[in-house]
Amino acid sequence: MAGEPLPEDDTPPKGSTYGTAIALTDNGSPKPNGRGGWARVHDVDAVIQDLKIAVLTPQGDDPLRPRYGRVLSRLLGSSVPSFKTELRRILLFDGRVAAVPTIDIDGNPAVNRSNLDVTVTVELREGEVATFSFTPRTFA
Structure with a gap:
C-alpha cells in the first residue's frame, strides 16, 4: 500500500489492487534498486506515477493510444479554468480514476507556466x- 516499505524482492504487498510498475526518477529513467534490478512502485503509488506520466506526455506520442496524454495547445497560455478542464480530461482518461474533485494551481498558466x-x-x-503534486515545467 502507499507509504509502506517495499519487500526485499519488490513483490507487491498483499491485497494490491492496482498492480506494480517500475519506479522512475524525476527525469523519467528507471530507478535502480541497488541489487542489479529496477525499483518498483505498487498499488496507489503506481497509479500516481502513471497519472504524472500522462500529464507530462504530449498527446500522439504513444502510437498505440493516440488520445493518451495532454494536448499542448489546451494548456499553453490557457486560463486557469481551461487548464483545469484539460488536466481533468487527461486524468479521467485513466480507467482507474473515478473522479478528480480538486485541482489547485499555484500560479497562472496564461502568464508564466514555468512557475506553476x-x-x-x-x-x-x-x-x-490520493493527492499528488507536480510542476509542469516540461510543458515549455
Missing part, C-alpha cells in the same frame, strides 16, 4: 483518495 505548482486529488475506482 499543481496539486491534484483523485478518487480511484476502488474508493482510495
Whole structure:
C-alpha cells in the first residue's frame, strides 16, 4: 500500500489492487534498486506515477493510444479554468480514476507556466483518495 516499505524482492504487498510498475526518477529513467534490478512502485503509488506520466506526455506520442496524454495547445497560455478542464480530461482518461474533485494551481498558466505548482486529488475506482503534486515545467 502507499507509504509502506517495499519487500526485499519488490513483490507487491498483499491485497494490491492496482498492480506494480517500475519506479522512475524525476527525469523519467528507471530507478535502480541497488541489487542489479529496477525499483518498483505498487498499488496507489503506481497509479500516481502513471497519472504524472500522462500529464507530462504530449498527446500522439504513444502510437498505440493516440488520445493518451495532454494536448499542448489546451494548456499553453490557457486560463486557469481551461487548464483545469484539460488536466481533468487527461486524468479521467485513466480507467482507474473515478473522479478528480480538486485541482489547485499555484500560479497562472496564461502568464508564466514555468512557475506553476499543481496539486491534484483523485478518487480511484476502488474508493482510495490520493493527492499528488507536480510542476509542469516540461510543458515549455
